[in-house]
Amino acid sequence: MSMGEVSGASFTLGSAFRPGTIGDAAVARMVAVLDEQDGAPSIERLRAWALAAGDVRRGELCVDVGSGTGTMTRRLAGLAGPDGRAIGIEPNGMLREVARVRAAEVGSAAEFCQGLATEIPLPDGSADVLWCERVLQHVPDAGAAVAEFARVLRPGGRALLLDSDHESRVESDVDPAVSRAMTTAFMGQLANPTAARHIPRQAIEAGLHVDPDVGSSALVLPQEVLRDSHLSRLSAEQAVADGLITAEQAEAALAALAEAARHGWAFWAVTVFGFVCRKD
Numbered sequence: 018m019s020m021g022e023v024s025g026a027s028f029t030l031g032s033a034f035r036p037g038t039i040g041d042a043a044v045a046r047m048v049a050v051l052d053e054q055d056g057a058p059s060i061e062r063l064r065a066w067a068l069a070a071g072d073v074r075r076g077e078l079c080v081d082v083g084s085g086t087g088t089m090t091r092r093l094a095g096l097a098g099p100d101g102r103a104i105g106i107e108p109n110g111m112l113r114e115v116a117r118v119r120a121a122e123v124g125s126a127a128e129f130c131q132g133l134a135t136e137i138p139l140p141d142g143s144a145d146v147l148w149c150e151r152v153l154q155h156v157p158d159a160g161a162a163v164a165e166f167a168r169v170l171r172p173g174g175r176a177l178l179l180d181s182d183h184e185s186r187v188e189s190d191v192d193p194a195v196s197r198a199m200t201t202a203f204m205g206q207l208a209n210p211t212a213a214r215h216i217p218r219q220a221i222e223a224g225l226h227v228d229p230d231v232g233s234s235a236l237v238l239p240q241e242v243l244r245d246s247h248l249s250r251l252s253a254e255q256a257v258a259d260g261l262i263t264a265e266q267a268e269a270a271l272a273a274l275a276e277a278a279r280h281g282w283a284f285w286a287v288t289v290f291g292f293v294c295r296k297d
């Protein structure tokens with residue numbers, strides 16, 4: 018392994034969604050988290066709103082920054098049609114490979130290439146649409162990333178930026194102090210845990226106009242996910258590692274959430290906001 022790479026055996030919240038996190042087990046856990054979230058109807062509502070507000074059209078060049086398993090790259094490829102293009106920019110080679118395989122399986126024309134939010138391998142003014150969903154929370158210099166988005170957009174281009182603000186997280190059935198500790202531990206591992214609230218300023222400083230209508234939808238995890246949520250387990254493990262709660266408190270919290278989910282009344286949510294940013 019080269020520096021910065023993490024194997025599956027040592028996978029923690031801190032290594033989740035990092036460009037250098039590799040290994041079958043680590044990638045399987047990241048894909049599981051993304052698939053859990055992809056299946057949430059509330060995320061679908063925000064995605065549909067952003068695609069409509071951004072008016073993604075046939076023939077356009079669409080870029081999906083931090084494309085993960087490529088769900089939205091495939092969707093953008095469908096909207097851009099045979100005369101357009103959709104390119105997923107993804108720094109993690111193993112996630113890029115998952116995205117390539119999934120696109121091939123459904124005959125999608127989505128393309129994937131290596132890059133970073135702060136280093137997009139496209140010329141100035143080349144993209145019509147730039148989609149970036151739940152990525153800026155992982156980027157240490159999100160302001161530089163948004164400036165890079167403005168660089169690659171053509172005049173008239175739209176950046177559709179969807180991101181979370183983890184201070185909005187709510188969780189039922191877990192002791193409130195333990196729940197807060199799990200959220201604190203989770204946020205401590207993210208480069209930019211309150212990503213969403215900074216986007217308007219970053220976009221305006223990059224010379225973009227931000228639509229006044231901001232979309233929002235809570236990522237509400239379904240009961241079947243909460244019976245054994247990867248995200249909650251990682252947060253609990255991190256809170257124990259940080260010395261904020263004991264292993265017993267962590268197990269009790271996960272058990273309480275799982276029990277509530279078996280009854281169908283578990284509730285876990287975090288708000289994701291959607292910004293439509295336009296270049297003159």
Ligand SMILES: C[S@@+](CC[C@H](N)C(=O)[O-])C[C@H]1O[C@@H](n2cnc3c(N)ncnc32)[C@H](O)[C@@H]1O
Pocket residue numbers: 034035036051082083084085086088106107108109112132133134135149150151152155156
């Ligand atoms: C939570 S996932 C979201 C994936 C996808 N956008 C979605 O909504 O399903 C975060 C993604 O950002 C990628 N990522 C992390 N750091 C990045 C960076 N500096 N530049 C671009 N992508 C990055 C991760 O590899 C991962 O694919």
